[in-house]
Every structure is written in C-alpha cells, then in structure tokens.
Amino acid sequence: MTGAPSVSIYGIRHHGPGSARSLLTALHQYAPDIVLIEGPPDAADVLPLAGHEAMRPPVALLVYQPDQPRRSVFYPFTHYSPEWQAIGYALTHEVPVRFIDLPAMFRFALEAKDGADSPEGSVDDAPSAKPLDQAIHEAPFEVLAHAAGYADADLWWEQVFERRRDTTDVFAAIAEGMTALRETAPEPDRIEHMREAYMRQMIRGARREGFERIAVVCGAWHVPALSNIGPAGPDAELLKRLKRVKVAATWIPWTSARLSYRSGYGAGVRSPGWHEHLWRSSAAEYASGWVVRAARLLREEGLSAPSSNVIDAVRLAEALAALRGLSAPGLNELSESILTTLCKGDPTPMRLIRDKLEIGDALGDVPEVAPVVPLQADISAWQRRLRLLPSPEQRALDLDLRNENDRERSRLLHRMLALDIPWGAQRRATGRGTFREAWSIQWQPELSVAIIDAARWGNTVESAAVARLRADASAASELPRLTELLNGAVLAALPEAIAYLLQRVRDASAGATDVRRLLDALPPLAQVARYGDVRETDRDQVLPVFDTIFERAVVGLQIPVSLDDQAAATMVASIGHGHESIVLLDRTGQRAAWCEVLRGLGERDGLHALVRGWCCRLLLEEGALDSAELGRLARRSLSTANPTREAANWVEGVTRGSGLALLHQDQLWHALDDWLRELDTGVFIETLPLLRRAFSGFAGPERRAMGEKVRTIGGRSNSLPLIDPKEQLDRERANLVLPVLSQILGVKIEDEHGD
Numbered sequence: 110m111t112g113a114p115s116v117s118i119y120g121i122r123h124h125g126p127g128s129a130r131s132l133l134t135a136l137h138q139y140a141p142d143i144v145l146i147e148g149p150p151d152a153a154d155v156l157p158l159a160g161h162e163a164m165r166p167p168v169a170l171l172v173y174q175p176d177q178p179r180r181s182v183f184y185p186f187t188h189y190s191p192e193w194q195a196i197g198y199a200l201t202h203e204v205p206v207r208f209i210d211l212p213a214m215f216r217f218a219l220e221a222k223d224g225a226d227s228p229e230g231s232v233d234d235a236p237s238a239k240p241l242d243q244a245i246h247e248a249p250f251e252v253l254a255h256a257a258g259y260a261d262a263d264l265w266w267e268q269v270f271e272r273r274r275d276t277t278d279v280f281a282a283i284a285e286g287m288t289a290l291r292e293t294a295p296e297p298d299r300i301e302h303m304r305e306a307y308m309r310q311m312i313r314g315a316r317r318e319g320f321e322r323i324a325v326v327c328g329a330w331h332v333p334a335l336s337n338i339g340p341a342g343p344d345a346e347l348l349k350r351l352k353r354v355k356v357a358a359t360w361i362p363w364t365s366a367r368l369s370y371r372s373g374y375g376a377g378v379r380s381p382g383w384h385e386h387l388w389r390s391s392a393a394e395y396a397s398g399w400v401v402r403a404a405r406l407l408r409e410e411g412l413s414a415p416s417s418n419v420i421d422a423v424r425l426a427e428a429l430a431a432l433r434g435l436s437a438p439g440l441n442e443l444s445e446s447i448l449t450t451l452c453k454g455d456p457t458p459m460r461l462i463r464d465k466l467e468i469g470d471a472l473g474d475v476p477e478v479a480p481v482v483p484l485q486a487d488i489s490a491w492q493r494r495l496r497l498l499p500s501p502e503q504r505a506l507d508l509d510l511r512n513e514n515d516r517e518r519s520r521l522l523h524r525m526l527a528l529d530i531p532w533g534a535q536r537r538a539t540g541r542g543t544f545r546e547a548w549s550i551q552w553q554p555e556l557s558v559a560i561i562d563a564a565r566w567g568n569t570v571e572s573a574a575v576a577r578l579r580a581d582a583s584a585a586s587e588l589p590r591l592t593e594l595l596n597g598a599v600l601a602a603l604p605e606a607i608a609y610l611l612q613r614v615r616d617a618s619a620g621a622t623d624v625r626r627l628l629d630a631l632p633p634l635a636q637v638a639r640y641g642d643v644r645e646t647d648r649d650q651v652l653p654v655f656d657t658i659f660e661r662a663v664v665g666l667q668i669p670v671s672l673d674d675q676a677a678a679t680m681v682a683s684i685g686h687g688h689e690s691i692v693l694l695d696r697t698g699q700r701a702a703w704c705e706v707l708r709g710l711g712e713r714d715g716l717h718a719l720v721r722g723w724c725c726r727l728l729l730e731e732g733a734l735d736s737a738e739l740g741r742l743a744r745r746s747l748s749t750a751n752p753t754r755e756a757a758n759w760v761e762g763v764t765r766g767s768g769l770a771l772l773h774q775d776q777l778w779h780a781l782d783d784w785l786r787e788l789d790t791g792v793f794i795e796t797l798p799l800l801r802r803a804f805s806g807f808a809g810p811e812r813r814a815m816g817e818k819v820r821t822i823g824g825r826s827n828s829l830p831l832i833d834p835k836e837q838l839d840r841e842r843a844n845l846v847l848p849v850l851s852q853i854l855g856v857k858i859e860d861e862h863g864d
Contacts, residue, residue, distance in 0.1 A: 114316045117141070118336050119191075120283040120329030124368060124378045126189035126388035127269075131279050132326065136198050141324035143315050144199040146192050147308065147331065148184060148208035152358035155480065156208065159186075159193070159360075160200035163476035166193060167363040167381075171557060172213040175357050178561040180217055183554070185363050187381070187473075189388035195326045209311035209325075211304040214353040219300065222352070253286050288333045303351075305334040306344035313341055359480040361557040364501040365469030382469035383440050396438050397423050403447050403462050412458060414451050422450040440467070472501040472552070483568035485560045491521050491570065499532075499552035506533065506548040516602075519546055523601035524574040528563040530556055571603065578606040588617045588658070589629040595651075596633035611650060618658045624665030627658050628683040634658070635690035655690075659699065662687060663706055669715060674758075677717035681762065684710075684720070688727050704733045711742065718746060718755040722762020729763075747781065 117139055121128035136144070152170045166187040173181035186193040199206035254265035297305070308327065312335065315323050325335060368381040378384055383399075390398050400422045404414035425446035426438035435442070444459070444467075452458040464470075481489075492498055495518050497506075508515040522533040533550040566580070567573030578598050585591050591614050598606040614630075621627055634655040672680060684707075691703045710716060711724040725742055728734035734742075746759040760781065 114321050114323060116312060116316075116323045116325060116338075118284065118325045118327065118332050119280050120287060120332035121191040121326060123192070123328060124185075124187065124190050124381075124384065126384050129189045129191040129194045129388065132191045133194050133198065135280060136195065136324060139322060139324060141322040142204055143320040143323055144195050144204060144206045145209045145308075145311060145315060145323060145325045146195055146206065147210050147327040148192060149182070149210055149358065150208045150212045150311075151214055151356050152184075152208060155358050155360055156196070156206065157200070158476060158479055159196045161476040161478070163474065164360070165474040166190075167365060167368060167471060168360050168473040168475055169363040169367075169554065170358060171361045172356055172358045173558065173561060174217055174354055175561075176355070178558055178564075180220075181558050181561075182213055182216075183361075183363075185368055187363075187365075187368060187385070189384055192326060195324075205320075207311065207315075209308045211300075211307040212353075212356075214356045215303075215351045216300070217356065218352040218354045219303075221354070252290060283329050284332045284336065287329050291330075291333050303347060305331055306347045308335055309338050309344050310341065310348065312338060357480070360475040361554060362473040362475055362499070363554050364473070365471045366501065367554050380440060380467040382466045385469065385471075386466075396426060396443060399443050399466075400426070400447060400451075402466060404451060406462060406465055407451060407458055410458075410461060418450045422446040425450060470501050472499065482561055482564040484564040484566075484570065484573055485557070487569045488521075488525070488560060491517075495521060497521070497550075500550075501552060503549060503551040505536075506550050508546040508548065510544045510546055515546075519600070520602045521570065522548060522550070523597065524570050524603070527574040527597050527601050527603075528559075528566065528570070528577050530559045530563055532556060574601055575603050575606045578603065579609050582606075582610050582613045585613075586617070588614065588621050588626050589633075591617055592630040592633040596636050599637045599651075607650070611654060614654055615657075618654070618661065621658075621661065622665070624662055624668075625680060625683040627662040627665060628687040630658055631655065631662070631690035632686050632693075635693045639693050655694075656699075659687075659691075663702065666706055666710065669713070671715070672717040672720065674717075674719070677719045677758075680717075680720055681723045681765075684723060684727070700731075704728060704731055707731075708733070718751075718758035719762045721746065722759040723765060724762075726763045726765055743781065 117135075119132055119135060121132055149170065149172050151172050155170070158164060168186055170184040170186075171181060172184070186196075196206055257265055257269075259265035296302075308325075308331065312323065312325060327335060365381040365385075368378055386399055386402070387395060400419050403422075404416075404419045407414040422443075423446070426442040429442040429445060430436070430438040433442070438446075444462075447462065448454060448456070448459050452462075495514060497518055506518070508519050510516050510519060525532050532552060533548040536547045536549050563573055563577070566576040578594055578601075582591060582594050585594065591610060595607065595610040595614060598610055614634075618627070618630070621630075634651055638651045638655055688703070688707075691700055707724040707728050711721050711728060713721065725734060725739065729739060743763075747756045
C-alpha cells in the first residue's frame with residue numbers, strides 16, 4: 110500500500126435512474142478495488158448470483174427467518190437501481206462487492222425484543238402528514254424539493270438528476286444538502302444509530318484488509334454519518350452484545366408494480382415504468398419515445414392513435430413545460446398532453462396507460478440455481494408440467510374438469526389454497542355444467558414468503574396440503590369448519606385428508622346439539638356429494654355423513670325455541686344453508702321431508718315471524734305452497750291482532766329472494782294491502798323503516814313491476830270482496846296510502862290523470 114486508503118461515498122436515491130447513471134460514471138472514473146453497498150450482509154452467499162445470465166430484473170433479495178418465515182424483508186432491484194448497477198460494475202470488473210448494512214439477523218432479534226408487530230418488510234405506502242423532523246429523516250429529497258420551490262419531489266428530482274447528463278460534482282452536491290438537513294434533524298433512533306455504526310465498521314474492515322480505493326454506495330441520508338469515520342470504540346460499544354437469530358436469503362422474482370412498495374431500505378417509486386423509460390432513453394428522445402409507446406399501446410387495444418396526434422402530443426408537452434418554466438417536459442406534462450390529444454379527454458384510456466406504461470407489468474426471473482425450499486421446487490415443477498406459469502397479470506382461467514390437464518390444474522390451485530398460498534381465487538363459472546370451474550389467477554411476489562411459510566408442512570405440495578388439512582382439522586371444533594375443510598380436501602383430491610376429515614366430521618356431529626351449526630355444516634357436504642364424481646371422489650363415503658347430520662338437524666328444528674331478532678336472522682341464514690343443500694342433492698324423499706319441516710315452522714305459533722316468513726318463502730319456491738294457502742298464512746300473520754313489528758318481520762321473511770315469484774301472488778298483495786290500510790298513522794310511520802328494509806333488496810326492474818302491481822291492484826279471490834276502483838275506491842284515502850307505498854317500493858305511482 111503506497112498511501113492512506115481512499116474512501117468515496119456515493120449518496121444515491123434508491124430506484125433512481127439518474128442516480129444509477131451518475132453512479133456508473135463515477136465508478137468508472139474512480140476505479141475502486143472494492144465496492145461496499147447498503148444492503149443485508151446476510152445475503153453474501155447469494156450476492157454473486159446477481160451476475161448470472163438467467164437473472165432478469167426486477168428481482169428482490171428475500172431475507173427471512175426459517176423458523177418464522179413471515180418475519181422477512183425484501184430488497185427489490187431493477188435495471189435502474191443504483192445498487193444493481195454497482196453490483197454489476199463490481200462483478201464485471203472482478204472486484205469484491207459486499208453489503209454493509211446492519212444484518213437482518215440482528216434486526217429481527219431487536220424487533221422481537223421490542224415487541225414489533227410486523228416485520229421490516231411490511232408495506233406502508235399510505236400518505237400522511239408528518240412533522241418536519243420526521244419528514245427530513247424519511248424523505249430528505251422531498252424536503253430539498255420543497256426548499257427549491259417544488260411541490261412535487263419527483264418532479265424536482267427528474268429536473269435536477271434524472272435527465273442530467275453532466276454528473277460533475279453531483280455527489281458532492283448531494284452530500285452538502287444531506288449534511289445541511291442532518292444538522293437540523295433530530296438524533297436518529299437506536300436502530301438507525303446501529304445501522305450507521307455497522308456500516309462504519311465495515312468500512313474500517315475494508316481498510317484493514319488493505320483495499321486502497323473503497324467505493325461506498327448508500328442512501329443519501331447516510332452520507333454525512335459515513336463520511337467521517339472517527340474512532341471505532343463508540344461504534345463497537347454500541348454493537349456489542351447484539352443478539353442474533355438464524356436467517357436465510359435467496360433471490361425471488363419481483364414485479365414492476367411492487368417497486369413502489371417501501372421495504373428493505375424503505376424506498377419506492379410511483380411510476381416504475383416511467384423510470385425504466387428514462388433509464389433506457391436518450392435525452393433527445395425520451396419525450397417523443399414515451400408518446401410513441403402510449404400510441405402503440407392504444408393501437409394494440411384497438412383504439413385510434415393517429416400519427417398526427419402523436420406529433421401534437423409532443424408539441425403540447427413541450428409547450429406546457431415552457432409555460433411552467435421547465436427545461437423539458439416531465440411525466441405530468443406528457444400525461445396531460447396524451448390525455449388531451451390521444452385520449453380526447455377520456456380518462457379511461459389514460460388508466461390503461463397508467464397501468465401498462467407508468468407502472469408496467471414486468472415480472473423478473475431468477476436462475477434455477479438460486480436457493481429454494483423443496484416445496485417451492487415442487488410447485489415450480491407442477492407449474493411447468495401443467496403449462497401454468499406465474500404471471501403478474503390477473504387472468505381468467507376456465508377449466509373443464511373432464512380434461513385430465515385441467516383437473517390437475519384445479520387440484521394444484523386447491524392444494525395451494527389449502528396451504529394458504531392464494532395464487533388463484535375461484536369465481537362463478539359460466540354455463541350449467543358441473544364439470545366447469547372458473548378461476549382468477551395472479552402471481553404476487555409475497556407468495557414466495559407464503560410458500561416458505563408452508564414448507565414446514567411438507568416437501569411436496571400434496572404432502573404439505575395433507576399435513577396442513579389434518580392439522581387444521583385437529584384444531585377445529587366446530588362442525589361447519591370441519592365440513593368446509595372436507596370440501597377443500599375433496600376439491601384438492603387428497604384421499605388421505607378426506608378419510609381423516611370424514612372421521613372428524615362423524616365424531617363432531619355425534620356430539621353436536623346446536624341446530625344452526627348442523628345446518629351450516631350441510632352445504633360443503635352437499636357440494637362433495639354432488640360434484641365428487643366429477644373429481645373421481647367416492648360420494649358414497651359422504652352421503653351417510655350428510656344424512657346423519659340432516660336427520661339431527663330435522664330433529665333439532667322440531668324443538669320450540671325463543672329467538673330474538675339477531676338469533677332469528679342467524680337462524681334464517683342457517684335454514685337457507687340447509688335448503689340450498691337439499692335442493693343441490695335433489696333426492697326426492699329428503700326434499701319432501703324438508704318441505705314438511707318448513708311447513709311446520711311456517712305455521713308454528715311463538716316462532717319468530719322472520720323465520721316463519723322465510724319458511725313460507727322457501728315453500729313457495731319449492732312449489733309446495735299454493736296461492737290460496739299463502740294468502741291464508743299472510744292474513745293470519747298480518748292480522749291486526751298481531752303486533753305491528755311481528756307482522757313487518759313476517760313480510761321481511763317472505764319477501765327475501767327474487768321478487769318475480771311474488772308478483773303473481775295476488776293473495777299476498779291483497780293481505781298486505783289490507784294490513785297497511787288498517788294501520789293508524791303513528792304505527793305506520795314506526796313500521797316504515799322495517800318495510801323499506803324488506804323491499805330494498807329487490808332490483809330496480811322488480812321494484813318497478815311491484816309498483817305497477819300496487820297501482821293496478823284490484824281483482825280479489827272469493828275470500829276477499831272485489832273492488833271496482835272507478836266506483837267504490839275512496840280516492841281520498843287511497844291518496845294517503847299510495848304515496849307511502851311508492852316510497853317503500855322505490856317507484857313512481859301515477860294518479861288517474863297520468864301525473
């Protein structure tokens with residue numbers, strides 16, 4: 110060594126293309142013999158993979174605790190991340206490169222000791238007003254931008270750095286600005302002190318090893334703290350006795366959209382696609398190139414984007430920049446000009462441009478040699494085998510379960526759901542075939558953590574799903590939860606889990622006494638029994654269990670109970686679950702027995718009126734209740750001898766569901782009309798909210814049809830006298846009732862003159 114080691118500190122903005130460009134220029138000029146980068150030293154073993162030919166940003170370093178995988182932190186990188194360019198420079202020039210931030214093994218231990226509720230990698234993008242000292246620490250560039258007269262920090266950064274081609278003294282200027290800010294900011298917290306102390310220790314270590322030109326790449330905020338190294342004693346004292354936990358690190362694919370998240374070193378960008386464009390474009394072409402890309406996107410979507418409008422958009426953006434005193438148009442000016450010229454003022458195409466261009470939909474890739482847990486390897490193998498590769502775009506997936514490949518796809522998605530890895534979400538399938546299944550799938554980087562978390566259950570997706578379902582079943586005590594797990598096991602085609610869950614369901618049903626729990630347990634079993642044959646599942650295993658629970662529920666429904674309003678609403682939902690299960694299986698004897706149960710509940714004295722009304726409605730839908738009988742029950746329930754609230758509850762129960770089935774029930778409408786006419790004004794006003802609630806769930810066309818029904822109501826059955834509206838109707842009294850009815854139904858009722 111010919112002299113004292115030289116240390117150059119480069120303060121950068123994370124994910125800043127201007128910083129990346131300036132940093133590359135500075136590194137080539139300085140020619141360091143080691144590069145130190147703010148980042149997790151825990152990832153030292155996988156850091157060289159950044160230079161692998163199969164590595165394609167955006168990617169992220171994932172550091173996590175193997176025994177608590179949910180405690181993790183991401184460090185995202187993309188092409189224009191200054192740290193990524195620094196890593197690339199070092200690997201290309203074959204000089205050592207190291208991460209020097211406080212290791213995650215210490216930070217996780219500190220967080221656990223302090224009782225942190227969430228790991229370092231948590232996302233927190235919500236804007237909020239912060240005091241100046243906090244703002245200086247968390248977003249120093251915003252403070253500098255405001256001091257320069259810019260309301261938008263990104264706009265200031267673009268003008269000063271992103272499109273800057275002369276990088277002379279840029280890092281000296283950043284250091285000066287950060288030094289001034291830190292002189293007015295409060296002292297950093299304990300973790301921040303430790304981070305900077307550890308980075309200084311790493312710089313000292315590089316000096317002791319004999320490196321002569323040490324390049325340090327760090328967030329601009331840390332530059333003043335690292336520029337003056339000082340004595341090692343205080344830093345060593347601060348860092349001694351730090352506890353550690355075991356951690357692991359790997360590379361995972363990342364997405365453009367997730368680059369806006371604050372994780373790892375707490376940085377994000379609002380428009381990753383725009384920054385990528387700035388990185389790849391020359392100063393002379395970035396504005397016109399952006400408009401051309403927007404026009405090309407619109408054309409690909411079948412929208413008009415003439416070349417003349419492209420030229421006008423560029424000129425308008427340049428004019429806006431000149432009016433605003435800017436040297437060149439930025440993203441705001443380009444977006445406004447594109448909205449005006451290419452989109453004709455329509456914000457809908459602009460949302461497309463925002464999603465596809467400004468944000469982007471890129472998904473990175475990592476080499477297969479990157480460390481993964483066995484479960485991840487198995488899932489990846491299944492994805493390749495089934496031609497179902499991960500994508501950041503949300504896309505629909507329609508499966509035909511008669512097809513072996515589609516059936517395997519369904520099993521994989523259901524097994525991942527059982528492991529709490531929500532790659533896909535089921536949606537309603539079109540068509541009536543039981544062999545159809547519809548999904549919406551989208552791969553998110555966070556699923557990598559979920560996979561690591563699920564790896565404790567097994568090394569393959571099948572074995573892990575079986576173990577997880579068995580564990581969940583062992584911990585579950587409620588019958589509905591057990592039948593839900595059984596349904597999931599059938600959908601995932603896991604015979605070992607199915608057998609265990611069937612036994613757990615039998616055991617739980619034998620001791621179940623709550624009729625609502627029994628009814629709530631029926632739908633998943635009905636699904637299994639109805640669709641099991643499509644998935645090659647033995648439905649004969651499930652039907653005896655279903656029958657046993659159904660019989661116990663029927664017996665329980667015979668026992669008189671007293672229900673308050675809340676309990677009645679719960680009972681209505683449970684009876685609905687039982688009804689949909691019986692209808693789904695469509696077994697004649699069971700369906701007839703169920704109708705008898707509903708009939709008994711519909712006429713039981715003392716039962717909550719909401720439940721009685723709901724049972725009448727279900728019987729009506731089954732065709733087991735004719736118009737005359739419905740009219741009798743309506744007149745009985747709406748008798749003036751009954752409390753008004755009870756009558757209103759019955760109306761709410763019987764009007765649940767589709768309104769079309771009610772339109773032809775004249776007996777019901779006449780009974781309702783008679784009941785309303787008998788109410789005095791005060792009682793009617795008190796009852797009005799209940800009635801509005803009863804009719805509010807109907808669709809607009811249904812309410813209009815009901816309004817027509819009320820307007821033309823006239824014909825009566827033999828049990829009720831006919832009324833001729835022209836001769837016997839008391840128009841004065843009718844005018845008092847009809848406006849209120851129109852308000853209940855949400856329709857306009859015309860008078861005899863058509864007004």
